[in-house]
Amino acid sequence: VQLQASGGGLVQAGGSLRLSCATSGLPFSSHVMAWFRQAPGREREFVAAVSWSDGSLYYTDSVKGRFTLSRDNAENTMYLQMNSLKPEDTAVYYCAADPRSWLYIKVVVPTEYAYWGQGTLVTVSS
Numbered sequence: 001v002q003l004q005a006s007g008g009g010l011v012q013a014g015g016s017l018r019l020s021c022a023t024s025g026l027p028f029s030s031h032v033m034a035w036f037r038q039a040p041g042r043e044r045e046f047v048a049a050v051s052w053s054d055g056s057l058y059y060t061d062s063v064k065g066r067f068t069l070s071r072d073n074a075e076n077t078m079y080l081q082m083n084s085l086k087p088e089d090t091a092v093y094y095c096a097a098d099p100r101s102w103l104y105i106k107v108v109v110p111t112e113y114a115y116w117g118q119g120t121l122v123t124v125s126s
Helices: none
Strands: 002-006 009-012 017-024 032-038 045-051 057-059 067-072 077-082 091-098 120-125
Touching (some): 002 091, 017 032, 017 091, 017 120, 045 067, 045 077
Parallel strands (some): 009 120
Antiparallel strands (some): 017 077, 032 045, 032 091, 091 120
């Protein structure tokens, strides 16, 4: 299983970025995919998740209305459209996946995920 995150960069506050997570080798169709982020000196935190089988979405409160998670089933790719970016969104963003249905995992807990991408840095300047 491989996850490849990309799309990070430097953007001014109020700007937008779109992250991508290309996947290969995921063994089941009912898996969960998610975005997490980790700012310097802080723990990795949950951003958003999708249930791959039915498209159900879940966001952390701080990004609701600004970030949108989407997916391309044919390409096995997940996206995170980030609008109205704030300096506090600065972090390394990671995509993660787990083969279990999200009915059986705690989607906001990083240790629940079996597979991780390498991370992509998002820097939002004020």
